[in-house]
Amino acid sequence: MTPQRRRIIKSSESSANDKKNKRGNSQRQASFWRHNVSILMMLGASGFVSWIYFTWTDELTHTLVSRVEILTQPRVFNVDCSEDYKKYKLFPGCTPTKCGRAISDNVVTLEEARKLRRLAEHGLSLAGSDGGASILDLHSGALSMGEQFVNVYRYFKDQIRDVFTEDDFLLYRDVRGRIQKAIAETFGLNFSKMYLTKPTFFSRINSSSAKTTHDEYWHPHIDKETYGSFDYTSLLYLSDYGVDFGGGRFVFMDSSSNRTVEPRAGRVSFFSSGSENLHLVEKVNWGTRYAITVSFTCDPEYAIDNPSLP
Numbered sequence: 532m533t534p535q536r537r538r539i540i541k542s543s544e545s546s547a548n549d550k551k552n553k554r555g556n557s558q559r560q561a562s563f564w565r566h567n568v569s570i571l572m573m574l575g576a577s578g579f580v581s582w583i584y585f586t587w588t589d590e591l592t593h594t595l596v597s598r599v600e601i602l603t604q605p606r607v608f609n610v611d612c613s614e615d616y617k618k619y620k621l622f623p624g625c626t627p628t629k630c631g632r633a634i635s636d637n638v639v640t641l642e643e644a645r646k647l648r649r650l651a652e653h654g655l656s657l658a659g660s661d662g663g664a665s666i667l668d669l670h671s672g673a674l675s676m677g678e679q680f681v682n683v684y685r686y687f688k689d690q691i692r693d694v695f696t697e698d699d700f701l702l703y704r705d706v707r708g709r710i711q712k713a714i715a716e717t718f719g720l721n722f723s724k725m726y727l728t729k730p731t732f733f734s735r736i737n738s739s740s741a742k743t744t745h746d747e748y749w750h751p752h753i754d755k756e757t758y759g760s761f762d763y764t765s766l767l768y769l770s771d772y773g774v775d776f777g778g779g780r781f782v783f784m785d786s787s788s789n790r791t792v793e794p795r796a797g798r799v800s801f802f803s804s805g806s807e808n809l810h811l812v813e814k815v816n817w818g819t820r821y822a823i824t825v826s827f828t829c830d831p832e833y834a835i836d837n838p839s840l841p
């Protein structure tokens with residue numbers, strides 16, 4: 532082969548190689564772009580989904596008060612009263628004409644909340660539900676036991692005095708009086724026209740799965756329908772959301788969004804009990820949540836005395 536021919540062959544070989552290299556390069560570039568574009572698309576799609584999720588949940592859930600805030604004055608949210616009250620007898624000075632909800636950390640001290648929590652722990656340790664939710668009703672003495680209830684005052688007879696003392700009941704009375712005063716002031720009511728009503732109970736909720744419908748505390752409900760006599764509901768929290776338990780926030784379910792209250796020991800949340808305050812408690816997913824429900828009626832027929840030792 533002449534050197535010239537060799538050069539020609541070489542140059543045609545090298546131009547074929549060039550073409551092959553170029554084709555290889557453009558294929559590599561195309562696959563590089565395809566790869567990166569699909570990663571970008573995936574990131575874009577997941578970013579979009581997260582954006583939708585966070586915007587959506589942010590818009591749908593508002594925190595009325597977080598656990599870390601300390602409210603030295605009641606934080607009040609007015610809500611239009613529902614029509615419900617028209618169905619019931621009117622008691623001037625008490626029947627809700629101004630409705631809403633309020634939260635305060637200034638009604639009960641942390642020390643009082645701790646004392647009441649020890650009482651709740653002690654009382655509920657006598658038995659408790661097999662499911663996640665146990666109650667101890669101070670008025671009737673009803674205590675969750677397995678899948679049923681027993682009457683602590685009858686079941687434990689005089690031994691109950693080792694659990695509850697006169698002082699504990701005095702503390703309950705004192706706290707109940709202060710809560711009643713806060714409700715009367717907030718809603719412009721006549722204190723003496725409001726009466727304690729039943730049930731008034733300690734609740735203990737943990738993450739065990741429900742065994743009976745009594746354990747299903749998480750359903751949306753209206754207290755006036757659930758309990759009949761309630762006109763004003765109050766909840767005194769005895770443990771801290773995010774510290775003692777997870778989940779378990781209180782949620783007002785309004786038509787436009789959910790509004791949450793994060794429990795904190797010593798925090799009192801109160802509200803008119805009609806359908807303007809449809810609510811639920813989120814499922815507790817770890818730890819134990821303690822609270823006391825103390826409620827008031829305007830109807831003297833449903834009034835109960837302060838709980839006391841038999």
Ligand SMILES: O=C(O)CCC(=O)C(=O)O
Nearest residue numbers: 734754766781812822824
């Ligand atoms: O414990 C709570 O935060 C609320 C309980 C409740 O809604 C009720 O007892 O009706």
Ligand SMILES: [Fe+2]
Nearest residue numbers: 752753754810
């Ligand atoms: Fe309720």
